[in-house]
Amino acid sequence: MQPKIYHVDEHKIALDKIDQHAFYVIQKLRQAGYTAYLVGGGVRDLLLNQSPKDFDVSTSAKPEEIRALFRNAILIGRRFRLAHIRFGKKVIEVSTFRSGATEEAGLIVRDNEWGSEEQDVLRRDFTINGLFYDPESQQVIDYVDGYPDLEKRILRAIGQPDVRFTQDPVRMIRLIKFCARFHFEVHRPTFEALLNCKGEILKSSSARILEELFRMLESGSAKTFFHLLHEYGLLHSLSPIFADHLANDAQTLHLLGVIDDEMHKKGPLDRSLLLAALVFPLFNKQLQNMMAAHTRPPHLGQIAELAHKTIDLIFEPFFSIPRRIRGIVGYLLTAQCRMIPIDGRPVRRPRVPKDPLFSMALHLLQLRTAIDPELLPHYTLWTESVCAMPEQMNASPDDHTAFRKRRRRRRRRRRGPPHERPL
Numbered sequence: 001m002q003p004k005i006y007h008v009d010e011h012k013i014a015l016d017k018i019d020q021h022a023f024y025v026i027q028k029l030r031q032a033g034y035t036a037y038l039v040g041g042g043v044r045d046l047l048l049n050q051s052p053k054d055f056d057v058s059t060s061a062k063p064e065e066i067r068a069l070f071r072n073a074i075l076i077g078r079r080f081r082l083a084h085i086r087f088g089k090k091v092i093e094v095s096t097f098r099s100g101a102t103e104e105a106g107l108i109v110r111d112n113e114w115g116s117e118e119q120d121v122l123r124r125d126f127t128i129n130g131l132f133y134d135p136e137s138q139q140v141i142d143y144v145d146g147y148p149d150l151e152k153r154i155l156r157a158i159g160q161p162d163v164r165f166t167q168d169p170v171r172m173i174r175l176i177k178f179c180a181r182f183h184f185e186v187h188r189p190t191f192e193a194l195l196n197c198k199g200e201i202l203k204s205s206s207a208r209i210l211e212e213l214f215r216m217l218e219s220g221s222a223k224t225f226f227h228l229l230h231e232y233g234l235l236h237s238l239s240p241i242f243a244d245h246l247a248n249d250a251q252t253l254h255l256l257g258v259i260d261d262e263m264h265k266k267g268p269l270d271r272s273l274l275l276a277a278l279v280f281p282l283f284n285k286q287l288q289n290m291m292a293a294h295t296r297p298p299h300l301g302q303i304a305e306l307a308h309k310t311i312d313l314i315f316e317p318f319f320s321i322p323r324r325i326r327g328i329v330g331y332l333l334t335a336q337c338r339m340i341p342i343d344g345r346p347v348r349r350p351r352v353p354k355d356p357l358f359s360m361a362l363h364l365l366q367l368r369t370a371i372d373p374e375l376l377p378h379y380t381l382w383t384e385s386v387c388a389m390p391e392q393m394n395a396s397p398d399d400h401t402a403f404r405k406r407r408r409r410r411r412r413r414r415r416g417p418p419h420e421r422p423l
């Protein structure tokens with residue numbers, strides 16, 4: 001099949017918008033005799049006049065050939081083998097043209113059959129993600145009618161949508177991600193396939209879905225994404241308890257909106273903080289239930305236990321949250337009750353813990369003030385106390401090594417039952 005070619009006078013992609021390292025990788029591959037293009041989300045975003053998050057390169061060179069050509073390349077992935085070429089912190093992802101597009105339904109567990117450039121775009125997910133860009137001729141190469149779909153703002157699966165979703169159910173999450181990010185209309189057959197195949201989502205790798213969820217929490221479109229994930233029924237498959245909670249409580253989406261605003265102003269937040277904000281409203285509701293069921297307010301040990309239970313309630317059995325993140329999220333949730341005691345007692349002289357994670361807990365409280373202004377005096381009190389201890393403010397929230405060491409030491413020294421442990 002002959003692709004449609006779009007020249008620079010039409011697509012108007014400015015060369016200076018292309019990442020220099022991606023350009024260098026493409027040139028070097030070509031000098032070695034391979035075909036190479038920019039592909040996927042980078043091309044899509046350039047055509048939409050947005051800044052791409054990352055630049056992906058697609059080439060005829062096999063993974064080992066790529067590694068032989070670039071000293072800074074490492075090969076990763078078993079299901080999908082590709083090369084990461086590192087330039088400092090930046091990574092250019094280079095994948096080999098694949099022939100994976102079949103019309104056979106059923107989960108694809110490996111996608112490492114090499115193919116031609118045309119075959120390579122046919123196995124990609126949506127037409128708007130199936131465009132090549134050749135930085136030398138400055139041409140956009142379109143085998144899948146992605147260019148007109150981008151102009152018309154339509155999300156359309158490449159190939160038969162229900163087959164493509166059953167082959168890789170993560171594509172459904174990706175569809176919702178692009179709906180939330182671009183507000184495009186979904187092509188009718190693609191949308192119907194999404195509704196028909198939503199139950200398939202549990203067959204896919206939870207690690208890949210978790211990664212997409214994190215990326216969406218960081219994206220600035222988290223509120224719309226979780227709203228659509230719920231509305232289209234996928235959230236119910238992934239976490240029925242969380243889906244029920246979202247249906248009956250507006251706070252979670254409200255808090256996600258606050259996170260989106262913060263992302264637009266300051267960039268993405270730490271993943272543990274994002275997860276804590278997502279979990280907080282349900283945790284708070286559980287806490288209220290717990291208090292209603294007992295005459296004495298729970299102590300911090302019980303609150304910490306409830307925090308971990310809530311995390312598990314939302315994410316198990318499908319997801320497995322990395323232990324480090326689960327630990328920090330539990331701490332951040334519990335710390336909310338330390339800053340604002342649940343028995344309503346005022347905190348007269350706040351004692352700021354010497355813990356680098358505490359500034360993250362304070363950040364969560366700050367996010368909460370946006371949906372509950374009554375919390376503002378508490379936030380101000382704690383912020384002032386932190387400011388009075390400058391070294392606390394200098395500690396990076398990411399530096400939790402000290403926190404872990406301290407906890408280990410405490411555990412060894414512990415004598416009483418777990419609930420008597422200091423937070």
Ligand code: ATP
Pocket residue numbers: 039040041042053054056123124125126129130168170171
């Ligand atoms: P983002 O802007 O979030 O990075 P993206 O479309 O670039 O979005 P990547 O995960 O970087 O997403 O993937 C790069 C490209 O690889 C996509 O544009 C698409 O062409 C292809 N791709 C990614 N995931 C899949 C999938 N599950 N099935 C088919 N093709 C995929």
Ligand code: MG
Pocket residue numbers: 040041042053054055056
């Ligand atoms: Mg990308």
